[in-house]
Amino acid sequence: MQVIITANASAAAAHAADIVERTLAELEAPVFGLATGSTPVALYQALIERHRHQGLSFARLTTFNLDEYVGLPPGHPQSYRHFMQRELFDHVDIDPANTFLPDGTGDPLEAGSAYEALIEDHGGIDLQVLGIGRNGHIGFNEPTSSLGSRTRVKTLTRDTLKANARFFAPDEFQPSLALTMGIATILEARSILLIATGEAKAEAVARCVEGPLSALVPASALQLHPKVTVIVDPAAAERLELRDYYEFAAAHQRQLHRATPGETP
16 A cells, blocks of 8 residues: 655645546557546546646446445436536546446445446456545445445435535435445455545544554545555645655655666656
8 A cells, every 4th residue: 555645635636647647548449437426526627627737538438336325316416426527527528338336226235236237247446546534434335334345225324414414405315325336346446546625634544544444434444455546635634654664665655766767666
């Protein structure tokens, strides 16, 4: 696991965008896993800017989102399909037919296995983008989720519902169930990029990176993956005990990168 501590939240988004752009260039038919939530928005904004002003193309990209609310149709303003259209898809040259989310409107018990099959049909995910919840969830894999879980229905915790309530009007239906990629599904991605910014995420980041492997902190399962990059701003890095080491290691990685042009350390 490589931990990169950037100067600020904007720099974190820019560094994440560099990784996305590099992966797009390296692969003939890239497949990305994407996340919703407040943290990835800055990354998507950076990518839109590069599309508009630097010619970054998404025409060859296929995407699979982590999750979707059960019971919300794609056109609902709080659905994650609507979120992705608003925050990314409508602003770049991606083929809408190549953008997939779990189906929250059909039989939720069948939707999970169908989504798993669809990912497999596309050759698996090359780069999985993740945020992290305050309670350590990734996707909607709440604490106590099985580390071997697959795409399925999850009941959201009270903390998650409270955190997301700001997106819903007081009298609006807020789903308490969601379809989410499982932890085992996420770990099958060939590489993983987790972004976290802000003091509120500091405890979750520390438990993800340095804590014991535990179903109580679903993100800690990322310790099992051979190629994870964690990008954080100083506030989100505040509780990392080995922060000095991560900064030391990152500096030496940059030196290695300069010494071997064209290669990714």
